[in-house]
Amino acid sequence: MTKEVNVALIGTRFMGRAHSNAWSNVRKNFKLDIKPVLKVACGRKIDDHINEFAKQYGWEAVSDQWEDVVSDPNIDIVDISASNKSHFPIAMAAVKAGKHVICEKPLAMTAEEAKAMYLAAKEAGVVHMTAFNYRQVPALIYAKQLIDEGKIGDIRHFDAVYYQDWLINPDFPFVWRNDIVEAGSGAHGDMNAHLVDLARYLVGEVADVSGIQNIFVKERPVRDGSGTREVTADDATSFLCHFNNGALGSFISTRFATGRKNYLKFELFGSKGSLKFELERLNELQYFSTEDDQGDQGYRTILMTESVHPFISAWWPPGHIIGWEHTFIHEVKLFLDAIALKSDLSPSFYDGWRTQSVMDAVVKSSEKKTWVKVEA
Numbered sequence: 001m002t003k004e005v006n007v008a009l010i011g012t013r014f015m016g017r018a019h020s021n022a023w024s025n026v027r028k029n030f031k032l033d034i035k036p037v038l039k040v041a042c043g044r045k046i047d048d049h050i051n052e053f054a055k056q057y058g059w060e061a062v063s064d065q066w067e068d069v070v071s072d073p074n075i076d077i078v079d080i081s082a083s084n085k086s087h088f089p090i091a092m093a094a095v096k097a098g099k100h101v102i103c104e105k106p107l108a109m110t111a112e113e114a115k116a117m118y119l120a121a122k123e124a125g126v127v128h129m130t131a132f133n134y135r136q137v138p139a140l141i142y143a144k145q146l147i148d149e150g151k152i153g154d155i156r157h158f159d160a161v162y163y164q165d166w167l168i169n170p171d172f173p174f175v176w177r178n179d180i181v182e183a184g185s186g187a188h189g190d191m192n193a194h195l196v197d198l199a200r201y202l203v204g205e206v207a208d209v210s211g212i213q214n215i216f217v218k219e220r221p222v223r224d225g226s227g228t229r230e231v232t233a234d235d236a237t238s239f240l241c242h243f244n245n246g247a248l249g250s251f252i253s254t255r256f257a258t259g260r261k262n263y264l265k266f267e268l269f270g271s272k273g274s275l276k277f278e279l280e281r282l283n284e285l286q287y288f289s290t291e292d293d294q295g296d297q298g299y300r301t302i303l304m305t306e307s308v309h310p311f312i313s314a315w316w317p318p319g320h321i322i323g324w325e326h327t328f329i330h331e332v333k334l335f336l337d338a339i340a341l342k343s344d345l346s347p348s349f350y351d352g353w354r355t356q357s358v359m360d361a362v363v364k365s366s367e368k369k370t371w372v373k374v375e376a
């Protein structure tokens with residue numbers, strides 16, 4: 001008989017929608033030994049929004065008290081899709097109550113918090129995941145396979161950018177993402193966190209970093225028209241790094257890339273081959289091999305829709321592409337598999353912590369204007 005697991009979602013806006021869609025759809029496409037039941041959606045207040053949200057996505061109940069939700073003995077899984085400051089207290093309470101926890105990135109406000117979350121989850125013996133959803137893009141899992149098979153050789157460079165432009169208008173109102181107290185950091189935690197996780201996944205651990213950050217618009221109007229508020233979270237953060245294996249890395253994340261909406265791209269160059277990926281072309285991986293593609297052949301574009309490609313056999317016939325929302329469905333599939341099999345998974349809280357250590361080193365480096373070693 002299929003075992004049911006009761007899910008509690010904390011946070012009902014952007015990520016709340018993406019995660020709800022994943023919980024609702026995962027069993028329609030993947031055969032799973034357990035069935036997620038959308039038990040309760042929790043926000044900051046009970047209002048028309050949360051009631052409508054619950055109705056739309058099929059959550060059985062709503063709440064505005066996360067403490068009650070995570071201590072409810074009927075809940076098996078806590079999904080933290082709320083803003084960054086809430087991740088640590090909610091995750092700590094949830095793992096101590098024996099719940100499996102999937103938590104959005106950045107895992108925590110600091111590496112210290114992230115480490116405590118990892119150790120608490122490990123001690124509790126629960127399944128824990130940091131929701132680095134880009135790891136669940138088939139093209140990127142395939143990229144990792146090519147690297148592990150030795151097709152790329154020794155990696156020399158990993159160059160990544162994540163560009164958005166939603167803050168270019170100085171009149172765009174102040175939101176929690178501009179507040180270091182609520183967000184921990186700005187573009188850095190929001191966007192570099194994804195890039196750093198991908199870099200760790202594909203290249204390996206980061207040894208040291210040299211970073212720069214800026215806040216281009218220092219004050220923004222508050223929504224209620226009562227004045228302005230000082231922006232305290234970075235608008236842009238860039239850094240260089242050495243990886244432990246000798247590769248060099250460069251990273252840029254900015255909310256001031258005029259014209260770019262959600263443009264994530266990286267290029268990876270190795271001794272035997274190269275890879276290029278762009279999120280706007282999520283179904284494609286660019287691959288160059290020194291063995292097969294010399295002369296005038298250049299890069300080849302692998303369309304990642306064959307049934308042999310990661311996750312694709314669950315979806316459509318060759319040539320029928322998938323999208324951004326599928327990464328969240330893949331994510332909860334892995335999470336539910338790990339619960340069913342009582343196994344570890346990656347990206348876990350461990351990965352969330354290691355990424356946060358790189359992030360903290362970048363902030364320290366930009367403040368001190370010097371290279372900083374990543375805490376081991």
Ligand SMILES: NC(=O)c1ccc[n+]([C@@H]2O[C@H](COP(=O)([O-])OP(=O)(O)OC[C@H]3O[C@@H](n4cnc5c(N)ncnc54)[C@H](O)[C@@H]3O)[C@@H](O)[C@H]2O)c1
Pocket residue numbers: 010011012013014015016042043044045064066081082083084086104105106131132133189190
């Ligand atoms: N994986 C991705 O691609 C991706 C994309 C965007 C955001 N995120 C991450 O997801 C998280 C949420 O971001 P978002 O864009 O959904 O933000 P959002 O502002 O759209 O929504 C935040 C939600 O959190 C809720 N919330 C905050 N504190 C709470 C509390 N104490 N109790 C109950 N609810 C609380 C708010 O009510 C709101 O529903 C952030 O950590 C963000 O970094 C990840």
